[in-house]
Amino acid sequence: MEDIKVLRRDFHKIAEPGWMEVQTTIKIIKYLKDLGFDLLYGKKIHGQRLGLGDKSLLDAYVKSLDLGDIDFDISEILQGYTGCVGIFDTGRPGPVTGLRADIDALNFEESKDKNHRPNKEDFRSQNSFAVHACGHDGHIAIALNTCQKIVETKDLLCGKFVVIFQPAEEGVRGGLSMKDLDLLNNLDYILAGHLGMGLKSGVLGVGTEKILASQSYDIDLFGRAAHAGMAPEEGRSAILGAAALTLGLHSLCQYKNASRVNVGVLSGGTGRNVVAPRASMKVEIRADNNDDIEDLAKRLKAMVDGTAKAYELTYDLRPVGYSQSFSTKYPDFVDQCGTYLKARGFKVLLRPEFNASEDVSIFLNKVEENGGRAIHFIFGSDLKAGHHKESFDFDEGTLSMAVDVYVAMIEKLNSLNFRLETI
Numbered sequence: 001m002e003d004i005k006v007l008r009r010d011f012h013k014i015a016e017p018g019w020m021e022v023q024t025t026i027k028i029i030k031y032l033k034d035l036g037f038d039l040l041y042g043k044k045i046h047g048q049r050l051g052l053g054d055k056s057l058l059d060a061y062v063k064s065l066d067l068g069d070i071d072f073d074i075s076e077i078l079q080g081y082t083g084c085v086g087i088f089d090t091g092r093p094g095p096v097t098g099l100r101a102d103i104d105a106l107n108f109e110e111s112k113d114k115n116h117r118p119n120k121e122d123f124r125s126q127n128s129f130a131v132h133a134c135g136h137d138g139h140i141a142i143a144l145n146t147c148q149k150i151v152e153t154k155d156l157l158c159g160k161f162v163v164i165f166q167p168a169e170e171g172v173r174g175g176l177s178m179k180d181l182d183l184l185n186n187l188d189y190i191l192a193g194h195l196g197m198g199l200k201s202g203v204l205g206v207g208t209e210k211i212l213a214s215q216s217y218d219i220d221l222f223g224r225a226a227h228a229g230m231a232p233e234e235g236r237s238a239i240l241g242a243a244a245l246t247l248g249l250h251s252l253c254q255y256k257n258a259s260r261v262n263v264g265v266l267s268g269g270t271g272r273n274v275v276a277p278r279a280s281m282k283v284e285i286r287a288d289n290n291d292d293i294e295d296l297a298k299r300l301k302a303m304v305d306g307t308a309k310a311y312e313l314t315y316d317l318r319p320v321g322y323s324q325s326f327s328t329k330y331p332d333f334v335d336q337c338g339t340y341l342k343a344r345g346f347k348v349l350l351r352p353e354f355n356a357s358e359d360v361s362i363f364l365n366k367v368e369e370n371g372g373r374a375i376h377f378i379f380g381s382d383l384k385a386g387h388h389k390e391s392f393d394f395d396e397g398t399l400s401m402a403v404d405v406y407v408a409m410i411e412k413l414n415s416l417n418f419r420l421e422t423i
């Protein structure tokens with residue numbers, strides 16, 4: 001218990017937002033190398049990286065770090081190709097089991113309240129621009145501790161283990177970037193989980209359902225400035241276009257199943273007496289199935305194009321986040337896992353609904369599409385404040401519970417000796 005708590009706190013201290021998880025990635029790689037894992041990292045594990053931050057911010061941050069002696073090539077990590085994949089081969093034939101953890105923090109400052117435990121017990125985020133307010137520091141510690149358990153019990157295990165440390169989950173960006181990794185096609189199983197998410201300490205959600213698909217876009221609209229009193233006819237207002245677009249986009253949710261649109265940020269204009277030459281919007285759409293989200297995305301693009309035409313504006317529309325929906329294709333497998341884990345003494349809640357987005361869905365779908373089996377857990381944890389709040393904190397007892405779940409699952413899956421090519 002102590003080890004894993006210390007590990008979590010170490011990662012909490014070096015909180016880094018998506019595509020900036022430089023220290024975090026290096027620390028994970030060092031840990032896994034010491035355990036004897038093979039590592040993949042840098043450009044070779046990435047494809048399309050959406051929603052990159054400002055390059056000058058990353059460069060200034062990297063410059064400010066004192067990374068000490070590192071005996072492997074970190075040049076691509078320092079360019080923002082963060083995250084890594086650890087591979088451990090027991091040397092015996094058996095299934096290939098994947099495990100996925102997300103590693104990024106959120107882009108805001110941690111609470112300064114002196115009663116906030118990271119402040120009280122001296123593990124506050126050292127970066128004023130980032131805080132682990134979703135529990136991903138816990139996810140890293142859980143995954144690394146599970147890796148340690150795999151190595152400690154390697155003589156009893158068979159097959160291979162592929163442990164994915166995914167960057168930039170917040171804003172659903174990193175999953176897409178790792179989607180086409182070849183080795184994902186070889187996974188017989190994948191395990192993943194999120195702590196907290198509304199379940200109390202001690203409760204284990206098995207086989208999370210209804211993870212929503214999500215796509216995010218940044219939209220800039222460009223009009224023409226003019227004197228608002230003397231010559232309004234010469235102007236083309238980007239704000240009018242953006243306002244019409246906000247109402248239009250919110251009217252698109254006509255689907256039988258769950259779907260959502262949100263214009264979360266809207267800004268524009270240069271002065272009270274100027275026809276606004278420019279407006280910007282941050283928009284997201286969600287749906288509980290992949291057909292509806294694709295339809296919604298198509299109509300969003302058509303509406304941006306049509307509205308821009310109507311108001312004689314030009315525009316720039318950039319995708320900045322992408323994730324899929326997930327509900328298992330193999331409910332029997334989830335039921336079997338639930339029954340097994342209940343027998344192992346866990347307080348199981350079968351198939352909890354997520355009703356939010358998480359790009360773990362990309363990995364879960366990929367493994368199921370290839371005929372493998374995927375399972376997502378919710379590790380119940382009493383929270384001091386909700387996810388994404390500045391004083392978010394979780395019950396650290398959850399960490400060892402989650403490792404116990406993964407270890408129990410690995411034992412079970414190893415004993416099934418299920419291989420993709422056999423089904």
Ligand SMILES: [Zn+2]
Pocket residue numbers: 133134170387388
């Ligand atoms: Zn989050």
Ligand SMILES: [Zn+2]
Pocket residue numbers: 134135136169194
């Ligand atoms: Zn999260």
